[in-house]
Amino acid sequence: MAQIAECPECGNSRALLECCPHCGSPTPPILSADTIELNIKSDNPSVEEALDRLTEKIRTYQELGIKNIILIHGYGSSGEGGRIKWAIHNALENNRYADRVEEYHFGERVAFGSIAYNALMKQRPGLKHYLRHFKGGNAGMTVLLLGSVRRSA
Numbered sequence: 001m002a003q004i005a006e007c008p009e010c011g012n013s014r015a016l017l018e019c020c021p022h023c024g025s026p027t028p029p030i031l032s033a034d035t036i037e038l039n040i041k042s043d044n045p046s047v048e049e050a051l052d053r054l055t056e057k058i059r060t061y062q063e064l065g066i067k068n069i070i071l072i073h074g075y076g077s078s079g080e081g082g083r084i085k086w087a088i089h090n091a092l093e094n095n096r097y098a099d100r101v102e103e104y105h106f107g108e109r110v111a112f113g114s115i116a117y118n119a120l121m122k123q124r125p126g127l128k129h130y131l132r133h134f135k136g137g138n139a140g141m142t143v144l145l146l147g148s149v150r151r152s153a
């Protein structure tokens with residue numbers, strides 16, 4: 001994971017979700033970027049585990065101020081990677097994450113230089129660093145655009 005977060009207590013760079021390894025501060029870090037890459041399949045979860053994990057991560061990242069998630073779910077017509085991809089596509093299309101995810105873009109539809117890509121870059125420039133590598137689009141990932149945290153008055 002790229003270092004995008006800085007400890008507000010001691011100023012060292014640190015991971016997003018744990019205490020600061022330098023000073024032990026549990027205070028959430030200051031972000032220097034609004035985009036994060038999330039690999040949901042790295043430890044071969046079941047489909048249900050992957051969906052539950054995504055719910056949890058979306059909530060955590062949104063509360064930290066992350067705006068864009070590059071979700072890596074793998075692809076393929078068979079195997080767990082393929083099942084996770086289709087389950088996530090289904091969940092998104094059935095509005096499972098609609099309270100927090102404003103928009104989603106399947107990787108194969110945002111090929112570098114396409115109209116969809118250019119529109120997305122205009123909307124969320126923080127994605128450029130991540131998406132410019134995917135020349136022909138990338139069927140193994142989906143871009144999630146998070147809404148603002150709604151705080152009750």
Ligand SMILES: [Zn+2]
Pocket residue numbers: 007008009010011012020021022023024025
């Ligand atoms: Zn610290």
